[in-house]
Amino acid sequence: MPFTPPKESFSGKIFELSMGRGDKAVTIGGENVMPFHRFEGMSPSKPVVAFEVQDVPPEDWPDTVKEAFKDVSGDPAAWAAYCQDSLGAEAIALRLVGTHPDRGDIPAEQAAETVKKVLEAVKVPLIILGSNHAEKDTAVLVKAAEAAKGTGSVIGKAQEANYKTIAAAAMANDLKLIAMSELDINLSKQLNILITQMGFDKEKLITDPMCSALSYGLEYTYSVMERIKQAALAQNDAVLQPPMLADVGVYVWKVKETQAAEADLPEWGELAARGIAWEAVTASSFLISGADLLIMRHPDAVAAVRKYISEFSMEVR
């Protein structure tokens, strides 16, 4: 008698969300199964990795990842084009970190100009991120949203302190919106409710339940994400059915393991390989917990994760 593997099926389904414009638009979500369980139901799209690009040179990045972009990182448009044309990026995440009051305090209008230049330089979808300064982000992201009007771009992150302004800007300019809460599944649901109560279409939301690096609380973020996915699928909770984001690179490339020299810690092995592995392992963990979209930095780490995605997405016969 042939063996029939048991299948778990769910009543809920993740919303399909399309980012970008024209033939370079990319769709994430749409699955009604746990990650990579294609053999149990529908999983029409694969997780997407966006390359992180910044509006100012990445002076605070460790050498391993700074080195990879040294010829282009002085100009955000050239940097984005390099990721698209030479590294095959499916999406670009432009972080407007230079607008942070402690990082240069670049005015909103100037940040909007950068957004325009990057949009001209690439055809792949753009994810526009503020500097994570709740107050400054309201000014910056409103201007940035106007600059990206009608491009199908994603903007964020809307948080409890500033969601009204940012969600309104996303709505007015027909953009997708990232809603971020800090590592609390109930607050994550609450923020999605509040944003949809403003009239924002829940099918244009991306949930960011917050991220963390391997060995720096990954197990917490992992389990929050996993529980959101389970509530979305098993309990058919529509508020939790937007696709999820893991913003990996920013957390990974500031931990000791990606920066400590081999001379100081020879037992940790070669620094560059260690940092790349750290980012790839962190990112692939979040794929298993249910992320549909990743933001990453190092090309080799991205290549490893994309290989992982493609191998896990193969048809099982």
Place this chain on the structure above:
Amino acid sequence: MLIIGEKLSIIAKRVREAMLKRDKGPIQEIAKAQWNAGARMIDANIGPAEDEGEELMQWMVRAVQEAVPSPVCLDTTNSKAIEAGLKAHDNQWGRPLINSTSNDPERFPILELAAKYNCQVIGLTVGKGGLPADAEERCAIAAEIMARAMEYGVPLEDLYLDPLVLQIATSQDHALHVIKAIKMFQELNDPPMKTVVGLSNISNGCPKHVRPIINKHYFALLMYNGLTSAIADAAEMGEVAKTIDIIMGETLYAHSYLEM
């Protein structure tokens, strides 16, 4: 928790008059209010409907489904009226539910209709000889109804067992018998049998201001014991259903959970 909106009953004067005059206005207004309050099926109770029952049930089903995207619970003892209602029912929002069959031979043909029209059916655990004495008797009757359903070709997943809620003012001990029956019904099959109650009967005959209090608390206890659906006023029960779902871990908590 499936709430079957109960307000469309011939017992209510306003509804009865609308039915007699074939005035869709009040019917659709009530159906919409129940739907908006969270009912996901609407009970259409036309009573025994001995005259013109078939035409009346069809008119009711159409009036409800014009107003809300909902399946209808066909509530009458007139089996011809039920069949007419099944023919008129639009299944695009879910299959209809017949209210009801029982252990009374006169109610057996209802199972034939359920099988023929591939719909769901309530099995009221009463027989011809009066009311069941306790939970165990309700279970014994339930087992007979289940066996008969299978005989007629109605899958057990399509059968909702109803332990018959009685008035607390006159039959106080039955309040606990019914809760116990809800627990026991689930053990009669794997996967567990679905259950339903006519909730507001518990407070029938009680002072008006007491009724919602009794209904809500009784509903919470029934939910805790695994009740799957209730014919009830969605506007009155919505908060209870959502809160118990949170407490039971069926829904993830958020501060605005009542607004969802």
